[in-house]
Amino acid sequence: MKFIALKISLLFVATLVGANSHAQETNSKASQTTSNAQYFQTYKAKKARQDWILNCQGCHKIDGTGRPDKGLPNLTGEVAKFLTVDGGREYLSRVPGITNASVNDADLAELINWLLPRFDPDNIPADFKPYTVEEVTQWRKHPLSIQAPQTRESLLAKLSHNNSQK
Numbered sequence: 140m141k142f143i144a145l146k147i148s149l150l151f152v153a154t155l156v157g158a159n160s161h162a163q164e165t166n167s168k169a170s171q172t173t174s175n176a177q178y179f180q181t182y183k184a185k186k187a188r189q190d191w192i193l194n195c196q197g198c199h200k201i202d203g204t205g206r207p208d209k210g211l212p213n214l215t216g217e218v219a220k221f222l223t224v225d226g227g228r229e230y231l232s233r234v235p236g237i238t239n240a241s242v243n244d245a246d247l248a249e250l251i252n253w254l255l256p257r258f259d260p261d262n263i264p265a266d267f268k269p270y271t272v273e274e275v276t277q278w279r280k281h282p283l284s285i286q287a288p289q290t291r292e293s294l295l296a297k298l299s300h301n302n303s304q305k
């Protein structure tokens with residue numbers, strides 16, 4: 140939670156010096172980048188990366204680019220978009236690759252919280268709250284199996300619908 144406090148205080152300082160809204164946004168992005176960099180140095184982020192390497196990269200590749208031609212999704216610059224549609228947050232926690240991973244619920248929550256800033260920092264909504272162990276535990280009990288591709292398609296359709304209305 141430290142980085143949120145940092146972000147708020149940066150925004151506050153920017154307001155005090157009468158910076159315009161663009162400068163505020165730049166500051167907030169810059170502090171987000173800094174806090175992500177700090178997070179990636181933590182033990183829990185390093186553990187999440189290791190879990191990624193052991194459980195996920197076989198399909199999604201180490202850099203998250205996957206093999207879209209083989210139906211293995213690219214996560215880079217894409218995955219956090221799911222957080223912007225109804226059902227998307229849940230989807231990310233219920234895809235088979237996630238629910239079947241041989242990591243415990245706490246590590247799984249961290250793995251999702253790690254992969255979002257790792258592969259798609261720019262699309263994380265400003266009001267994003269990290270996945271909690273409790274919600275991951277719940278969703279893990281309801282894995283998507285054969286419904287996964289269909290759920291994915293309908294979320295992507297919602298996403299492109301929302302984008303075309305902007």
Ligand code: HEC
Nearest residue numbers: 194195198210211212218231234235236237240287288291
């Ligand atoms: C056997 C291959 C495979 C493995 C291993 C795998 N995934 Fe996936 N992943 C997929 C496929 C295929 C999809 C698309 C949904 C579906 O059909 O299951 C997907 C979807 C996703 C999504 C949703 C993004 C989207 O575009 O649909 C996330 C996030 C994700 N995987 C993360 C992970 C993580 C984290 C791990 C490791 C714990 C992992 N995956 C392991 C194949 C895999």
